[in-house]
Each structure stands twice: as structure tokens, then as C-alpha cells.
Amino acid sequence: MMTLREWMTAQGITQHQAATLLGVSQPTLCRWINLVNAPDIENIINIRKVTGGAVTADSIVNEWEGIANG
Numbered sequence: 001m002m003t004l005r006e007w008m009t010a011q012g013i014t015q016h017q018a019a020t021l022l023g024v025s026q027p028t029l030c031r032w033i034n035l036v037n038a039p040d041i042e043n044i045i046n047i048r049k050v051t052g053g054a055v056t057a058d059s060i061v062n063e064w065e066g067i068a069n070g
Helices: 002-009 015-022 026-033 041-050 057-069
Strands: none
Touching: 002 015, 002 026, 015 026, 015 041, 041 057
């Protein structure tokens, strides 16, 4: 499992490019990456689809659990 930030780095794409692929604004994507806001379920499904399953609902939840428990 990888985070959205890790996937973007692995793909060599910018926040703007990733936001376009995901159909969201760059500020929205930035808030997800910086764990300010979590994506809703529709966006989580889309993230999984766009990333080819590299970023899953589990990886998103695990990342949020990390800050909740940290």
C-alpha cells in the first residue's frame, strides 16, 4: 500500500496533474495530501481506480489513523 503522495512521487506527477486526473481542484488535493481533509467515499473509490489500486481505502485510513494515534 502507498499513500497518494507516494504514488504521485513514484509516477513523477505534480499536484496539478494528479488533481486533473482525479477530477478535483489542486487545493482539494493538497488538503488530502497534507491530511487536513479526508476524501469522501466517492473520491476514495476514484483514487483507487486512477492509481490502479496502488492507493487503497485501507492506505488512506491507515494514514489518518497514524495522525490520530501519533
